[in-house]
Amino acid sequence: MNFEAKLAATSRLLEEIAREHGPAVFANSLGAEDMVLTDLIAKLKLPIGIFSLDTGRLPAETYALLQQVGERYPSHPIQVYFPDTAAVEAYVNQNGVNAFYGSVEMRKSCCHIRKIEPLKRALSGKAAWITGLRREQSPTRQDLGDREFDKDNGLMKFNPLIEWTEKEVWAYLRDNQVPYNALHDKHYPSIGCAPCTRAVSVGEDVRAGRWWWENPDSKECGLHVQQSAVSFIKKP
Numbered sequence: 001m002n003f004e005a006k007l008a009a010t011s012r013l014l015e016e017i018a019r020e021h022g023p024a025v026f027a028n029s030l031g032a033e034d035m036v037l038t039d040l041i042a043k044l045k046l047p048i049g050i051f052s053l054d055t056g057r058l059p060a061e062t063y064a065l066l067q068q069v070g071e072r073y074p075s076h077p078i079q080v081y082f083p084d085t086a087a088v089e090a091y092v093n094q095n096g097v098n099a100f101y102g103s104v105e106m107r108k109s110c111c112h113i114r115k116i117e118p119l120k121r122a123l124s125g126k127a128a129w130i131t132g133l134r135r136e137q138s139p140t141r142q143d144l145g146d147r148e149f150d151k152d153n154g155l156m157k158f159n160p161l162i163e164w165t166e167k168e169v170w171a172y173l174r175d176n177q178v179p180y181n182a183l184h185d186k187h188y189p190s191i192g193c194a195p196c197t198r199a200v201s202v203g204e205d206v207r208a209g210r211w212w213w214e215n216p217d218s219k220e221c222g223l224h225v226q227q228s229a230v231s232f233i234k235k236p
Helices: 003-020 032-043 060-072 085-095 104-123 166-175 182-186
Strands: 024-027 049-053 078-081 128-130 147-150 155-158 231-233
Touching: 003 032, 003 128, 003 166, 024 032, 024 104, 032 166, 049 104, 060 078, 060 182, 078 104, 085 104
Parallel strands: 024 049, 024 128, 049 078, 128 155
Antiparallel strands: 147 155, 147 231
8 A cells, every 4th residue: 555545544544533433532642653643633623632641751852842733733732631649759759760660560550650540531431542553663563453442441442554654654744844753853763751762773673762671572651552352453
């Protein structure tokens, strides 16, 4: 499938989500893929809400983009969700401010507090949510389709860019002059919390800079890993 066909398919899927799976929301982490979807949702004037999770430890460049997005797309303001203050305080006071470096368990515990719990609040009362996941991003995403039933959260989950390549994402951003995170120009293809993200070298995997001290097979924060069985629905 060429780029024009993928773009048309993505637009049709977004329109289908808005038409048949409302109320729907888009989880915008302000990465390159998410800026493609933000631009498309706004251009198509779709009734799809947009939210972002502020973990409290995001890079300055991500906050700058959040402000820029609000100014560029006033028709689709981003609703920001924060982690529970008491839970963050308890984690830091009991384990230390950077305890996530100590073990996968400590890192996942931090991600649960700063991402998973706020995500559940963001998805409450919704029928579907949308992500910017792409299959080529990670070994943990190879089996994803463009839609699945998210049993953990009890709603449909859509991945409209699942078949897109990194080259196609950047072609869209540049052709449409869509704003993006300045860290991408400093060799950060995947951007999360500042302490858990580094630049990558030429030839490294696009997610090598995320939780770089861990095995690649465990590199998910939990937002996209189902604790229960998942029903995948792949379109032919």
